[in-house]
Amino acid sequence: MTAVASDFIKKGEPKRIVMIYSRYERFWHWSQAALIFILAFTGFSVHGLLPLPYKTAVQVHSYTAIALIVLWAFTTFWHFTTGQWRQYLPRLASLPAILKFYAWGILTGAPHPYTKTLKRKQNALQSLAYLWFMLVIGPALWLSGIVYLTYPLWAKMAAGTIALPVVACIHLAAAYLISLFVIIHIYMTTTGKTPLHYVKTMITGYDTIPLSKAEAAYLAEDEPGRLK
Numbered sequence: 001m002t003a004v005a006s007d008f009i010k011k012g013e014p015k016r017i018v019m020i021y022s023r024y025e026r027f028w029h030w031s032q033a034a035l036i037f038i039l040a041f042t043g044f045s046v047h048g049l050l051p052l053p054y055k056t057a058v059q060v061h062s063y064t065a066i067a068l069i070v071l072w073a074f075t076t077f078w079h080f081t082t083g084q085w086r087q088y089l090p091r092l093a094s095l096p097a098i099l100k101f102y103a104w105g106i107l108t109g110a111p112h113p114y115t116k117t118l119k120r121k122q123n124a125l126q127s128l129a130y131l132w133f134m135l136v137i138g139p140a141l142w143l144s145g146i147v148y149l150t151y152p153l154w155a156k157m158a159a160g161t162i163a164l165p166v167v168a169c170i171h172l173a174a175a176y177l178i179s180l181f182v183i184i185h186i187y188m189t190t191t192g193k194t195p196l197h198y199v200k201t202m203i204t205g206y207d208t209i210p211l212s213k214a215e216a217a218y219l220a221e222d223e224p225g226r227l228k
């Protein structure tokens with residue numbers, strides 16, 4: 001079976017309302033969102049683009065950054081222990097159909113070429129975007145942020161060099177990238193059945209998805225709380 005075929009295979013199956021985002025998944029998603037908003041507001045205030053006083057902005061930014069790093073550490077652990085990291089492996093064969101939909105089909109009312117399933121909550125474009133977020137933008141932010149945060153420890157060594165401006169530049173570039181990611185992400189959340197459909201799903205955890213007989217039987221037996 002090709003990757004494309006397996007992405008579309010569940011379309012004929014009966015649909016059920018199923019909890020697809022666990023409590024922890026929703027908790028980390030929304031707390032990450034809140035922390036990133038606070039970091040963007042305080043960070044761009046440190047940079048002089050937003051109005052928070054410099055000293056307050058630096059203090060709030062530093063504590064919030066530590067909270068986000070702790071959250072990321074727990075969430076990385078959660079992804080590996082639950083096997084959820086597999087959701088992020090992009091199935092590139094279905095990417096052209098997804099790109100065509102977002103470039104054109106979405107404007108003409110075409111049906112979405114991808115159907116969420118129990119095993120596969122994200123389409124190929126989402127997986128690629130989140131992978132880029134987790135492997136490039138996130139590490140660039142926290143690595144440069146930690147180096148920035150520990151500046152007093154290496155200030156003497158870096159005296160007379162451009163080390164600090166380089167770290168600041170990397171951090172700022174990653175901050176712009178994450179802001180762009182957030183803007184596109186928020187726009188994409190409005191493209192469901194209704195503008196708030198995806199947001200509601202991430203709040204309640206439940207969505208209507210096709211379930212195979214085996215999946216329905218497994219959930220009914222082992223995780224009945226996930227079926228409505």
Ligand code: HEM
Binds near residue numbers: 039
């Ligand atoms: C994830 C961990 C992060 C750490 C450890 C961190 C740490 C820092 C530190 C120490 C500074 C310097 C503050 C000062 O001048 O004393 C800073 C600045 C800044 N941060 Fe972060 N930060 C993090 C995440 C973020 C995020 C998510 C954003 C944006 C969405 C962000 C945006 C900024 C901006 C725009 C500046 C000002 C850069 C400049 O003008 O030099 N940071 N950050």
